[in-house]
Every structure is written in structure tokens, then in C-alpha cells.
Amino acid sequence: MRVMQKVVRTALCLSRSRLVRMATTDTSQATKRQKTGGGVSKVIGTHNGTFHCDEALAVYMLRLTEAYRDAGVKRTRDPNVLDTCDIVVDVGAVYDESRQRFDHHQRGFVEVFGHGFTTKLSSAGLVYKHFGREVISSHLNISPDDPKVDTLWLKLYKEFIEAIDGIDNGISQYPNDIQAKYRSRTDLSSRVGWLNPAWNEPFDSQTVDAQFLKASQLTGEEFLGRLSYYGRSWLPARDLVLAALSKRENVDPSGRVIVFDQYAPWKEHLFELEQELSVPAPTQPYYIVYPDETGGNWRVQAVPVSPESFESRKALPEPWRGIRDEELSRLSGIEDCVFVHASGFIGGNKTKEGALEMARRALKI
Known part of the structure; x- marks a missing residue:
């Protein structure tokens, strides 16, 4: 039993060491870009401590944009430090696009995506609302003015982002509070939650920041996978249906x-x-x-x-x-x-x- 406990402790230590090295590598790469890129990399600010799906995805999406592609990430709640960041998500009690501040926790915040959607936005929804079209256009290599961009922008919000907004804001999926017959903890928000250290595991900033990077990568890969599907499979099917619908009178x-x-x-x-x-x-x-x-x-x-x-x-x-x-x-x-x-x-x-x-x-x- 003691041997087994020692093996488990050793494995946990090695795993945490690797995550800490990941966080250190991410920071060192950002520093390297500052030195070799001819300018200073921008910084995305978000809160430290326990992380959630919405800011993990918000950070990933921002790093897909031209403005924040090489941005570093600073996790803190210190307002003085946040003031030095180029953009801040999910912290700071301010929503102001002109100042690049995208929090949703402040009293009186009621922003929704629009276009028939009424779910209050989280930081993921806010970033997607303002930057989603650019991300879609860039990832699929289509013109920002192509009508397909708006079609995909609305589709991906409906099928992917809105659930993250609803869960983060504590909005029930069933407004009449119908009792569920079973529990599901395999949604993306739940999987991000499981990446936070448990109550009896180390919660130092290096460990948690490394886990946050892992969570951001998880949300981003799933987001891009869904975007690729809708852009390269769902949208072409829509075009086929539109063409056939338009000429159906030639059939009968x-x-x-x-x-x-x-x-x-x-x-x-x-x-x-x-x-x-x-x-x-x-x-x-x-x-x-x-x-x-x-x-x-x-x-x-x-x-x-x-x-x-x-x-x-x-x-x-x-x-x-x-x-x-x-x-x-x-x-x-x-x-x-x-x-x-x-x-x-x-x-x-x-x-x-x-x-x-x-x-x-x-x-x-």
C-alpha cells in the first residue's frame, strides 16, 4: 500500500511539474516574441483563482484575432495590474468595447447576443459577439463580407456559445424547473470545471495558471472543431439544399x-x-x-x-x-x-x- 501511495504521489508531482513547465514556456514564448517581433506583445487580462469555461474560451478566441494573436495572458484581480492590460475579460466590472473591457458580472449588465437570442452573455459570448466574425473569416479563409460569415456566426452561437453563456450565468435550460431524470456532467463547462485543482490539491498560482492554459486549449480546440464542421460540411449541405429548393419546379x-x-x-x-x-x-x-x-x-x-x-x-x-x-x-x-x-x-x-x-x-x- 505504501509503495502504491508513493507511486501515485510521484505521478502527480511529475504531472504538475509538466503543467508548470507549460505555463513557464507560454510566458517565455511571449517574452521571446516581444524581443524578436519588433514590438511589445499585447496582454489579455482575466481573473486568477478558479477558472471557468467562458473566460478560458474567450482568451482562446482572442488569440485567434489579428490584434491579440501573440498576446500573453495575465491572471489577476488587482485593478492596477488589469489597467495595464490591453484587453480584459470576465473581471473588472466593466463592459465597454471602446476600452476593450468585457466583464458581465456587474450590477445592471443585461447584454444579449440579439438576433432573437435572449440569454445573457458571459465573457465568451461577449468576445464572440464582437470578434466572432473575424475568427470565422480568418479560420475558414473567406472574405469578412461574405454572407456565409454571418450565417456561421449565428449558427455557432446557437449551437455552441449560447449554452456556455447560459451555464456561466446560472440560467436554467428548462424555465419551468422540470426535474431532470438524470444528470449530465460531460458538457464543455463541466469538463473545464474538472480541470481546476481539487480542494485537497495544491492551489498555487503556477499550478492553477498551468491548468487554465490546458482549459483554454480544450475549449479552443472544441470551438475550432465545431467551426470547421459548420464551415466545411454544414454550410455546403445548406448550399445544396438551397439550389435544389430553387429549381424544384423543374422536377415537378x-x-x-x-x-x-x-x-x-x-x-x-x-x-x-x-x-x-x-x-x-x-x-x-x-x-x-x-x-x-x-x-x-x-x-x-x-x-x-x-x-x-x-x-x-x-x-x-x-x-x-x-x-x-x-x-x-x-x-x-x-x-x-x-x-x-x-x-x-x-x-x-x-x-x-x-x-x-x-x-x-x-x-x-
């Missing part, structure tokens, strides 16, 4: 059938684009025709009444449901049928022409 004069020549996630985009383009209800699509993921067969899928609904706007005909292969082809009068699901929400055919004919005939039944 009713406008009720959309065809994709390659598989792409379409459901979320379709509902958002219908709303943005004010597509009238009488021409909203009933069926989506697309190749399956393997490319071997084609699918015809009924559009649901909402993205999460199991109810379809117009399910495939009831007589076809639960029928397969040759029996389905004889019943429908369409060659190469594969199946229709028992609920009528999806069917299959071996060819594009067959799947498209299934959709067209279903419109009339």
Missing part, C-alpha cells in the same frame, strides 16, 4: 418534389430556408428524392411536419406501406421498387427514375 410543376444528386443532410436546412425564403405552404415540398449513402439505391422520403416530428406532411400511399420488391412494383406499377416503410415516411427504388416516379405518383394518391 407542383414544387412538391426535390431531387438531390448526392446524399446530404437536408432536414434542418429545408425548414430554415423555407422560412427565410417565405416559401408558401401550397408549394412546400412533400418528398425528397436522393441516392442512399452507399450510392447503390435511391430513396424517396416524406418531409416531416417539423424537423423532429415523426408525422409526415404527406406520407407515401397507405397501400404501399410494408410492401417490398416485386410485390410493391406490381402494386404501384413502378419498376425496380425496393420497399416502403410501414409508416410511409420513406421508400426505396433501385433507380433515380423509379424513386422519382414513386414521388410523383404519391402526390396524386
Whole structure:
């Protein structure tokens, strides 16, 4: 037992030593940049002590901008020291963009992201609101004036940043205080919290600052991973849906059938684009025709009444449901049928022409 305790203590000491060296290296690199860069590196100020997800991410995002790319980080609550910093986040009791001060703890702070969002901002939300477009443009190498930047800026706030704002500000996800059936402690804010030293571990500034760097890296990598996904996968899918939606009347004069020549996630985009383009209800699509993921067969899928609904706007005909292969082809009068699901929400055919004919005939039944 004593040998095991000694091994554990040794491992903990080595781990902390590595983290301290990380913090020292970060500081020394910032100093080196000051000496070799022809100027003085800027400094980002934030509070010391226990850290949270919002300022860890805020610092990481700032270091992705042109102004603060080489900035050092000073963790303190001393107002005199904070006054020497070029930008301060999550401390200082001031929100003033002109002074580069971004705290959200002061009495009377009610800033929200806007654009329909009503969650009070944390330091992560504040920094993202003011610097997010630049980060998106730079990371994806697209013009700041490209409309896609705003699309991604709003999407990433909705899917990633807003939860961090809500958790940090103590805003319940369920306003009616519905009792949860289970607890989840795997969200990003919780994982950052676990990086703080435990109550019975050393809490000296070197150890905590090193852990803060680790937390900032964690939040930043997850943020950039999500940004890369939305920019390089989600947005191209949206473009495909927009193009197909715009020319759907070439497929069928009713406008009720959309065809994709390659598989792409379409459901979320379709509902958002219908709303943005004010597509009238009488021409909203009933069926989506697309190749399956393997490319071997084609699918015809009924559009649901909402993205999460199991109810379809117009399910495939009831007589076809639960029928397969040759029996389905004889019943429908369409060659190469594969199946229709028992609920009528999806069917299959071996060819594009067959799947498209299934959709067209279903419109009339």
C-alpha cells in the first residue's frame, strides 16, 4: 500500500511539474516574441483563482484575432495590474468595447447576443459577439463580407456559445424547473470545471495558471472543431439544399418534389430556408428524392411536419406501406421498387427514375 501511495504521489508531482513547465514556456514564448517581433506583445487580462469555461474560451478566441494573436495572458484581480492590460475579460466590472473591457458580472449588465437570442452573455459570448466574425473569416479563409460569415456566426452561437453563456450565468435550460431524470456532467463547462485543482490539491498560482492554459486549449480546440464542421460540411449541405429548393419546379410543376444528386443532410436546412425564403405552404415540398449513402439505391422520403416530428406532411400511399420488391412494383406499377416503410415516411427504388416516379405518383394518391 505504501509503495502504491508513493507511486501515485510521484505521478502527480511529475504531472504538475509538466503543467508548470507549460505555463513557464507560454510566458517565455511571449517574452521571446516581444524581443524578436519588433514590438511589445499585447496582454489579455482575466481573473486568477478558479477558472471557468467562458473566460478560458474567450482568451482562446482572442488569440485567434489579428490584434491579440501573440498576446500573453495575465491572471489577476488587482485593478492596477488589469489597467495595464490591453484587453480584459470576465473581471473588472466593466463592459465597454471602446476600452476593450468585457466583464458581465456587474450590477445592471443585461447584454444579449440579439438576433432573437435572449440569454445573457458571459465573457465568451461577449468576445464572440464582437470578434466572432473575424475568427470565422480568418479560420475558414473567406472574405469578412461574405454572407456565409454571418450565417456561421449565428449558427455557432446557437449551437455552441449560447449554452456556455447560459451555464456561466446560472440560467436554467428548462424555465419551468422540470426535474431532470438524470444528470449530465460531460458538457464543455463541466469538463473545464474538472480541470481546476481539487480542494485537497495544491492551489498555487503556477499550478492553477498551468491548468487554465490546458482549459483554454480544450475549449479552443472544441470551438475550432465545431467551426470547421459548420464551415466545411454544414454550410455546403445548406448550399445544396438551397439550389435544389430553387429549381424544384423543374422536377415537378407542383414544387412538391426535390431531387438531390448526392446524399446530404437536408432536414434542418429545408425548414430554415423555407422560412427565410417565405416559401408558401401550397408549394412546400412533400418528398425528397436522393441516392442512399452507399450510392447503390435511391430513396424517396416524406418531409416531416417539423424537423423532429415523426408525422409526415404527406406520407407515401397507405397501400404501399410494408410492401417490398416485386410485390410493391406490381402494386404501384413502378419498376425496380425496393420497399416502403410501414409508416410511409420513406421508400426505396433501385433507380433515380423509379424513386422519382414513386414521388410523383404519391402526390396524386
